[in-house]
Amino acid sequence: MAVQLTTTSTVTDQINQLAKTARPTDFEVRRVKREIERLKAADIAQHYMLLGMLYSVLGDEKECRENHERSLKLSSEIIFLENYAFSLKRLGASADALRLLLRAFDMAPVEEVFEEAAQAMIFAGDLTQYEQILDRFAKANPERSLDKVHAARYIRNVKSYLDRADVSSDDFRAAMQLIESVMLAMKCRGSVEAINFHGGTFDGVPHVNVDILINADSGLGLNFVNDAIADAMASADDIEAWNRLVFTVSEWTVDKEEVA
Structure with a gap:
């Protein structure tokens, strides 16, 4: 059992490493799939869980959900729910x-x-x-x-x-969903490491600064992401507090870990 758990942990680390790669190569993906396939006979539930995690990194939501659902039918352990949730967040x-x-x-x-x-x-x-x-x-x-x-x-x-800042729960939910959709379109949603909130005031009006920290690769233009978010918020007719929620995407670094 110890070997099996060690193997699962190793494959999980490999999948997480792929998630940090802007464009995983076919060779890297095939290597991880081979490692997952080796677990099939030893623990079919973990096999499906790891496949679901891998497909989340590859952006295949259908395969991701189907494999995680298979894993949940075979095991009720909390780790299967947690990893399914992490895949869906990605x-x-x-x-x-x-x-x-x-x-x-x-x-x-x-x-x-x-x-x-x-x-x-x-x-x-x-x-x-x-x-x-x-x-x-x-x-x-x-x-x-x-x-x-x-x-x-x-x-x-x-x-x-x-x-x-008098931001309603409906506005907060709508804004976070809008930002998520923008970041998905900009292909950086999976790179989010943390979200920091701070209070502020502009011209006497309280607002909320929301700093989204991402693990950005060198090819990602943060200015383009921030411009897209600003445009989306300004155009959001259903968000009454659009001007009191200020979103900024910035690069996550180790020195920001303590406050995130």
């Missing part, structure tokens, strides 16, 4: 990813899964169930101070910035 299906992580949290209301679910809520722009999972987490972990839980502090700050 493909820009943040709302579906959130639903999977809420299922995982319902099975195991531990801090790691709470953090993952809270982050998924931000990516999906949907905080409607946050108070519910926060209450469940607090009851399941009475010894843990919420002030020491990063996700709890993070969401608390985000909610305070949104409230101060």
Whole structure:
């Protein structure tokens, strides 16, 4: 079993490395597929899970979903839900990813899964169930101070910035979905590493600065991405607070990891 787990971890690392490559070569993809195929006899559930993860990197949503669904039929372990969710986030299906992580949290209301679910809520722009999972987490972990839980502090700050700028939950959800669609079109959604929120004021009007940090390759023009986002927000007739949500895409670096 130890060898099997080590092999799965190695293949996962290879898939994550492919995700950081702007254009994986056919040779690299075939090599990872061979490694996944070797697991088929030992653990068919993990075989399908890894295939789903690989297809998410390749941008094939149909194959990604079908293989992850096969893995869930064979195993109810939380790791299968989590990796399915991560694959969907990479493909820009943040709302579906959130639903999977809420299922995982319902099975195991531990801090790691709470953090993952809270982050998924931000990516999906949907905080409607946050108070519910926060209450469940607090009851399941009475010894843990919420002030020491990063996700709890993070969401608390985000909610305070949104409230101060009078950004409704509907506007926040619509804006995050719009930004996700723009980044998918610009082929950089899968490169998002973190999202930082800060409060600000312009001409006496409170607004929210949303800094999207991406692992950018040298060929990606961040100015083009930011221009596309600005145009999309300015044209969004259904977002009343379009001028109070200021999105900026910038390059993620190690020195930004602590605040992300």
